[in-house]
Amino acid sequence: MARTAISPVPRDAAGKPPLAPKPLSLDESRVIWRDAFRRVRAETESRAAHLSAEDQIVQSMADASPTKWHRAHVTWFFEQFLLVPNDPTYKIFDQRFPFLFNSYYVAAGPRHARPQRGLITRPNSEDVAGYRAYVDAAVERLIEQGPADKAEAVFSILEIGLHHEQQHQELLITDILHAFAQNPTDPVYDAGWQPPRATHGPRGFVDVPAGIHPVGHEGTGFCFDNETPRHDELIPDVRIARHLTSNAEWLAFIEAGGYATPALWLSDGWAAVQAQNLNGQAWLAPGYWRQNDGAWFAMTLAGLQPVDPATPVTHISYYEADAFARFAGKHLPSEAEWEVAARAGLLADAFGVAWQWTRSAYLPYPGYRAAAGALGEYNGKFMVSQMVLRGSPNSFE
Numbered sequence: 368m369a370r371t372a373i374s375p376v377p378r379d380a381a382g383k384p385p386l387a388p389k390p391l392s393l394d395e396s397r398v399i400w401r402d403a404f405r406r407v408r409a410e411t412e413s414r415a416a417h418l419s420a421e422d423q424i425v426q427s428m429a430d431a432s433p434t435k436w437h438r439a440h441v442t443w444f445f446e447q448f449l450l451v452p453n454d455p456t457y458k459i460f461d462q463r464f465p466f467l468f469n470s471y472y473v474a475a476g477p478r479h480a481r482p483q484r485g486l487i488t489r490p491n492s493e494d495v496a497g498y499r500a501y502v503d504a505a506v507e508r509l510i511e512q513g514p515a516d517k518a519e520a521v522f523s524i525l526e527i528g529l530h531h532e533q534q535h536q537e538l539l540i541t542d543i544l545h546a547f548a549q550n551p552t553d554p555v556y557d558a559g560w561q562p563p564r565a566t567h568g569p570r571g572f573v574d575v576p577a578g579i580h581p582v583g584h585e586g587t588g589f590c591f592d593n594e595t596p597r598h599d600e601l602i603p604d605v606r607i608a609r610h611l612t613s614n615a616e617w618l619a620f621i622e623a624g625g626y627a628t629p630a631l632w633l634s635d636g637w638a639a640v641q642a643q644n645l646n647g648q649a650w651l652a653p654g655y656w657r658q659n660d661g662a663w664f665a666m667t668l669a670g671l672q673p674v675d676p677a678t679p680v681t682h683i684s685y686y687e688a689d690a691f692a693r694f695a696g697k698h699l700p701s702e703a704e705w706e707v708a709a710r711a712g713l714l715a716d717a718f719g720v721a722w723q724w725t726r727s728a729y730l731p732y733p734g735y736r737a738a739a740g741a742l743g744e745y746n747g748k749f750m751v752s753q754m755v756l757r758g759s760p761n762s763f764e
Contacts, residue, residue: 369722369756393515400522401510407529408503411438414539417556420492426485427546436468436484437539439495441532442502443468447475448742449524450502453517454509460501461490474741526589527742537760540668548655548666560668562678563761565611566715572606573713575700580707583732593746596734600703607700607708609715611723612691615676617653617683618663620691626651631693636686654682681721685754688724702727702755709757722756729753 391399415423415434423434432440443464450457459465467487469478479487490498506525513521540556547554583597584590629637643650652658655666656674663674683691692699700708702725709717717723730750737747 393518396518396522397511400525401507403529404503404506404510404525407532408499411441411532411536411539412499414536418543422543422546423492424485424488425546426482427542427549429482431542431545432481432484432538433487434539434543435492435495436487437535437542439464439468439490439498440470441528441535442495442499444531445506445525445528446502447472449521449528450505450509453513453521453524454505457505460498464490464498472741472744474744527745530589530591531745544655544666544668553666553671555670556668558669562667562672562675563681563720565613565677565679565720568609568715570608570610572608573708575602575605575607575704575708575713576711577602577604580703582703582706591746592738592743593731593735593750596732598733600707602704602707605700605704607704607713608697609713611679611716611720613676614674614678614680616695617680617691618674618676620694621652623694625690625694628690628694631690633686633689636684636690639684639686653680653687654684679716679721683724685724689726699724699726701725702757705757716758718759720761721758722760723758725755725757727755729755 415438418434423438426433426436446457446460447465447469451459465475466477467479467490469475470481471478509521510525543556547556578601579599580602581597582600584594585597625631626640632640640650652663653665657664657666657671664671665674689699705714705723705725708714731747735747737743738745
């Protein structure tokens with residue numbers, strides 16, 4: 368599970384926090400939120416525009432969802448949590464849609480089983496486009512004309528909805544890459560796609576400041592509830608790599624027999640390797656890598672491409688990351704160690720390149736309380752049996 372990256376508080380040249388901005392008028396706030404809503408909604412459609420109607424239906428595994436479903440689900444989110452509670456004149460677009468496009472919000476009602484989302488050919492992509500347009504118009508009316516005494520609550524839910532849709536924009540790309548990787552013709556999503564690039568500069572390890580450090584959201588800007596409350600963590604004497612692991616380093620791991628050395632793997636990870644091997648699908652490299660005539664290639668959003676040794680390795684599981692760390696004579700950082708290092712500016716590629724594994728279990732921070740109502744299901748009920756990713760990805764990873 369990924370916790371949203373927490374950036375340092377901005378400072379001026381003298382090292383002081385900037386002055387608080389002048390408060391916006393309600394009319395100015397309405398314009399800002401309307402424009403933000405339009406940008407985010409347009410980005411989803413831009414990403415879907417690369418795909419045919421057939422592409423948008425496919426569901427290549429139970430943990431993925433069709434593009435069409437992503438487009439409809441984020442629309443249902445605004446309808447369910449923003450429009451229905453705050454606009455007494457709003458009428459549900461289609462009474463069947465809440466069942467089809469609810470994800471896991473039990474308090475919001477029954478829902479269609481996730482593994483069967485790819486079986487829903489109707490409503491079709493054009494119907495979903497009509498749904499999006501209908502809800503978009505209603506949301507914009509609420510933003511522009513809603514009662515002043517409800518504006519703060521409306522903008523708060525709107526902000527959550529926009530971040531939620533951006534998360535699904537990443538999932539849309541992740542899921543279509545997995546689907547295209549199952550196709551023997553190696554389809555191209557975007558011929559202009561480029562892999563995430565690492566920062567150039569000195570490599571090696573740097574000291575993370577030892578001692579007691581505050582961790583978690585510091586009260587400036589948006590955060591999800593799993594980033595709260597802010598609390599203290601004890602950081603031991605530890606060093607952390609400045610840069611992400613490269614494909615060249617991963618190729619050395621493969622060539623040294625990393626996928627065939629049980630001593631490097633956690634028990635469950637080695638069992639997964641063995642299970643893949645027994646099924647005739649040998650686990651020998653990161654996801655989407657394949658070897659042709661002795662050379663390594665990877666399925667990407669631009670189709671099948673040679674593996675670039677200089678780019679950061681991506682699409683690896685927690686088990687692989689942990690095994691590589693053991694192979695290198697190191698260990699993965701804890702979530703708190705990673706955050707303290709990122710806040711101190713020690714990591715060259717903390718943000719905007721790839722998600723990064725930590726060795727921390729995804730658990731509530733001390734004193735965490737889930738929000739009331741159905742939105743309280745956003746994070747809290749998933750705080751079990753998962754490991755934490757930190758950082759942030761390239762927008763088209």
